[in-house]
Amino acid sequence: MGLGKIFGSSVKNCTCVYLCLQILNTLATTTILAIESSCDETAAAICVDGKILSNIIASQSIHEKYGGVVPELASRAHIQNIVPVVQQALQEAFPVAESFLHTVDAIAFTQAPGLIGCLLVGTQFAKSLALSLNKPLIAVHHMQAHVLANLIGENKPDFPFLCLTVSGGHTQIVLAKSPLELEVIGQTIDDAAGEAFDKTAKLLGLPYPGGPLIDRYAALGNPLAFKFAEPQIPALNFSFSGLKTSVLYFLQKQQPGFIEANRNDLCASIQYTIVQILLKKIKKAVQETGIQQVCLAGGVSANSGLRKGLSHLGEKHGWKTFIPAFEFCTDNAAMIAITGHYKFLAGHFADLSTNPSARAESIKLLSY
Ligand code: ADP
Ligand code: MG
Numbered sequence: 001m002g003l004g005k006i007f008g009s010s011v012k013n014c015t016c017v018y019l020c021l022q023i024l025n026t027l028a029t030t031t032i033l034a035i036e037s038s039c040d041e042t043a044a045a046i047c048v049d050g051k052i053l054s055n056i057i058a059s060q061s062i063h064e065k066y067g068g069v070v071p072e073l074a075s076r077a078h079i080q081n082i083v084p085v086v087q088q089a090l091q092e093a094f095p096v097a098e099s100f101l102h103t104v105d106a107i108a109f110t111q112a113p114g115l116i117g118c119l120l121v122g123t124q125f126a127k128s129l130a131l132s133l134n135k136p137l138i139a140v141h142h143m144q145a146h147v148l149a150n151l152i153g154e155n156k157p158d159f160p161f162l163c164l165t166v167s168g169g170h171t172q173i174v175l176a177k178s179p180l181e182l183e184v185i186g187q188t189i190d191d192a193a194g195e196a197f198d199k200t201a202k203l204l205g206l207p208y209p210g211g212p213l214i215d216r217y218a219a220l221g222n223p224l225a226f227k228f229a230e231p232q233i234p235a236l237n238f239s240f241s242g243l244k245t246s247v248l249y250f251l252q253k254q255q256p257g258f259i260e261a262n263r264n265d266l267c268a269s270i271q272y273t274i275v276q277i278l279l280k281k282i283k284k285a286v287q288e289t290g291i292q293q294v295c296l297a298g299g300v301s302a303n304s305g306l307r308k309g310l311s312h313l314g315e316k317h318g319w320k321t322f323i324p325a326f327e328f329c330t331d332n333a334a335m336i337a338i339t340g341h342y343k344f345l346a347g348h349f350a351d352l353s354t355n356p357s358a359r360a361e362s363i364k365l366l367s368y
Contacts, residue, residue: 037115186236
């Protein structure tokens with residue numbers, strides 16, 4: 001049956017309607033409000049047609065005195081922060097709009113992995129908003145979002161690309177075939193790279209999180225001053241717990257005052273070892289897959305040694321390398337928004353019965 005018959009009008013009219021719809025479609029924008037609450041950052045962002053208009057983060061300093069994130073305190077802080085953070089994200093994105101919430105097409109939120117109490121706050125908030133506004137809901141995997149942070153901005157990789165995701169909780173090499181087809185081809189078998197920074201920093205008496213401090217002192221030290229264990233792990237997997245033990249045993253053998261006298265060299269040598277472990281595996285991944293576009297993601301990609309090391313490797317071997325802006329490397333909602341954008345375009349929506357999940361594996365998502 002022809003289209004004209006269905007609508008009881010001529011095919012010519014139908015063509016006209018079709019063209020009008022096409023024009024409207026081209027003019028239509030996709031606006032995503034995204035919420036991230038998986039750990040100790042409450043964040044919200046607005047993304048319109050893949051462009052980030054606002055990216056607000058409220059960090060929680062309360063954990064510093066405990067030397068790590070206290071889950072219950074983090075959940076409570078999310079409850080306090082979430083309304084003002086979302087409000088600020090909307091106001092920054094739409095400074096002149098009257099009822100900007102109604103311009104949002106979908107609400108994306110971090111569903112997994114993370115601290116369950118923290119995820120619950122963001123999930124319940126997103127669900128309530130979706131229900132009250134009658135807008136679709138998009139569940140986002142935090143690790144997928146870290147990878148897709150590389151698609152924010154003008155300088156993006158083409159598909160397929162490799163991504164080294166290095167954060168406080170994860171270390172993965174991901175092969176990205178498209179925004180929604182990601183495969184983990186290597187990962188840590190024990191500590192994450194961020195944990196290796198934080199735990200060795202603790203051995204040196206530095207406060208949590210120690211990664212940025214190691215980076216700062218390392219800039220003033222000699223990376224070859226001390227040699228620490230580099231594990232030999234098969235395939236594209238990583239291990240960092242041996243490094244921590246090696247630093248511990250080394251420090252136990254030293255005289256009092258040794259750390260203070262050698263802090264810069266110790267930090268430079270620890271950073272050098274962690275960066276070498278990461279770069280050797282990414283080099284292997286390029287050799288095995290033949291993919292020469294390499295991205296970084298996650299909080300540890302803020303590390304200056306890793307950034308320089310990857311850029312240097314890229315120049316040496318002719319790879320294209322991509323490192324997101326710092327604000328998109330650590331936990332943020334812009335990466336949830338860009339992932340929400342691609343899921344929206346693909347029609348991947350969640351229903352109101354969706355629950356958060358603390359574990360990465362329990363989510364039915366792609367290869368994660
Ligand atoms: P998660 O999502 O697992 O909480 P993030 O992606 O927020 O982790 O990254 C936090 C981790 O990044 C921490 O382990 C922190 O020490 C580390 N980190 C942040 N900046 C640096 C840096 N400049 N050098 C090394 N590690 C860093
Ligand atoms: Mg993270």
